[in-house]
Structures are given as structure tokens and as C-alpha cells.
Amino acid sequence: MPPRTLPIEPLTAAAFEPFGEVIEAAGAAERIAINEGFSERFHALARVDLGDAADGPAQALINIFRSKPRQLPMYLRMLERHPLGSQSFTPLAPGTFLVVVAPGAPDQPAPDLAGLRCFLAAAGQGVNYARGTWHHPLLSLHAVSDFLVVDRAGPGLNLQEFALAPESVWIPALD
Amino acid sequence: MPPRTLPIEPLTAAAFEPFGEVIEAAGAAERIAINEGFSERFHALARVDLGDAADGPAQALINIFRSKPRQLPMYLRMLERHPLGSQSFTPLAPGTFLVVVAPGAPDQPAPDLAGLRCFLAAAGQGVNYARGTWHHPLLSLHAVSDFLVVDRAGPGLNLQEFALAPESVWIPALD
Numbered sequence: 001m002p003p004r005t006l007p008i009e010p011l012t013a014a015a016f017e018p019f020g021e022v023i024e025a026a027g028a029a030e031r032i033a034i035n036e037g038f039s040e041r042f043h044a045l046a047r048v049d050l051g052d053a054a055d056g057p058a059q060a061l062i063n064i065f066r067s068k069p070r071q072l073p074m075y076l077r078m079l080e081r082h083p084l085g086s087q088s089f090t091p092l093a094p095g096t097f098l099v100v101v102a103p104g105a106p107d108q109p110a111p112d113l114a115g116l117r118c119f120l121a122a123a124g125q126g127v128n129y130a131r132g133t134w135h136h137p138l139l140s141l142h143a144v145s146d147f148l149v150v151d152r153a154g155p156g157l158n159l160q161e162f163a164l165a166p167e168s169v170w171i172p173a174l175d
Numbered sequence: 176m177p178p179r180t181l182p183i184e185p186l187t188a189a190a191f192e193p194f195g196e197v198i199e200a201a202g203a204a205e206r207i208a209i210n211e212g213f214s215e216r217f218h219a220l221a222r223v224d225l226g227d228a229a230d231g232p233a234q235a236l237i238n239i240f241r242s243k244p245r246q247l248p249m250y251l252r253m254l255e256r257h258p259l260g261s262q263s264f265t266p267l268a269p270g271t272f273l274v275v276v277a278p279g280a281p282d283q284p285a286p287d288l289a290g291l292r293c294f295l296a297a298a299g300q301g302v303n304y305a306r307g308t309w310h311h312p313l314l315s316l317h318a319v320s321d322f323l324v325v326d327r328a329g330p331g332l333n334l335q336e337f338a339l340a341p342e343s344v345w346i347p348a349l350d
Contacts, residue, residue, distance in 0.1 A: 039312065
């Protein structure tokens, strides 16, 4: 069977809503002048989810991920999710990256691959994966890229992985 | 009395330690290869402090601040602090900014101005102000600059301000 080709869609808050939040100044619901007019606050673009108190005491961490670029086209080999907390990725220099996500029920070990999506984040866009959202690890393009990553530290197993059938889905080259 | 000139110091983790954390890949204590070698995680560069549970249910927010550049030399007019949570600033494009901080006891309404410091953050550096650290609002240089800001949302009064005596302290021009 030939591989399924995943179309590359533009990243918008509306399209990404089932999977989390887009972190970008454009279109912020709350935009507040502060610091005697020297700054604007684009407020609450994303909220850090540390899971349920029953999972134990958790804290949000700020990390940097440094990502090597991928070559397109590429086969998707795996997805992962973090059942206990959200995870955000914001580029530390203007640049594009790919965001691959899939729906999936918390109590099911596999994502719903029929709902797999691939978004192209434009310069100025980051994402915050909602808790438990299946996603591919960082897919930067073109250059080694640094991202600020905000995620959960705390007790409990916060990583699940899923292997796709070999050569079953691929991402085409960018136009 | 002539104004006191605040020397501009390089930002280092050691010098900034009394005031919070420097967010930078260089010198990270934990550097972990992930994503089948495609990414490096510079782990736990900063921890988000949401204050005491007694202050009420709090959450970490991810925001963007867009800051207009300041002209140096400039007089310092005020400082502020957030007694209920940490606040981080990470530039979303490589660039420098100034970080002005002062020590101060939680139960005192004024900072200890004898301990006032001014640091120049280099490209690739952000800061996380520890809970309750007196600091000047964003001081970007050269251009309008976007910063990712991680701070606390929740009940309680999380802002205190302090006005400096007019024309008492100034930041000199950069060399």
C-alpha cells in the first residue's frame, strides 16, 4: 500500500483548537498597555496545565530544546503524549517548524490516526500542546533551532509513545 | 546631588543568583539528548514559582510582551515586584536587553537601593525573576522586541511598586 501523504496546513488558532493553543501576538484576545506605554501585554496566550492534584505535587519548568532540522519528505515513525501536563514550544528566533498532532482518548493506548494533522507554524508562532495530546517530537526545518519549552515536572509517568506502521504516513516536501 | 550612575554588568548566572535564574543553553547543568538524537534538552533552566497554596489556586500563564526600546542614558523612576510568583522574560529574537534588580525584604515596602544592579543580557539569554524580586519593567534596546513571559495568574495582589527619588539614579549609555 502506498504511504498516505499528510497535507501541510497553515497553523491557525481555530484549526489547532482541539489540540491546544497557538502562542502568537496576532489575534490575542487580551492586549493590555503596561509599563507607562512602553510595553504591550498579549495576555494568557496559553495556560500551563500541571494535571490533577491527585497526581502529586507538580511544577512548571522552563527549558530550552535545541533541534536539528529534518529533511522533507519524511516518514512519520512515532507519536508521543504527556498525560499529566501541557507542553509548549516557542521558537527563540523567527522561523518555521512543523506541528504534527492526532486526536486520541485518554484511556486508549493508540491515537486516532484518521485524524492526524500537520500544521506549518509561521514565524512568530509557537504552540502549547494540551495535556494528553498526541504529537510528533520537534520538527524544525532549515536550521538548528532553539525553542523555549514550558512543561511539567513532578511524580508519575508523563510520557507515552506510539509507533506508526513503517512507511505508512509521510510528510511531503514544502512547496 | 548628582545622580548615581549604575554600572552595566554582564549577565551571568552567578551574579544573578540572588535575584533569580538566567535562562540560557550555555552552562546548563542538565543537557539531555532526546528525540532519537534530533534534539537536546537543556533541562530546568528555570522553575515557575506560583507562591504558597495558602494564597489560593494559581496557574502559570504564557504571554508575549512587546516592548518599545529605551534611549540611554535614562533615569530610573520606579521598580516593581510580584510577591506571589516568579516572572520570566525570554527574547523571541536574538538581541540584548537590560535587567535592573534590587534586593529587598518581603516585609519591607522599599527595595534596598544600595544593592541596585544593572545587567546586560546578551543574545540567547533570558531571566526568571524569583518571587518577590524588585525589578524594573522591560528595558529593551535598539528595536521593538517581543518576549515570552511566564508568570502567575490567581487570586491576591501580585504587584507592588516603588518610586525612586526623581533623577537620583541613572543608567549610562552603552559603550
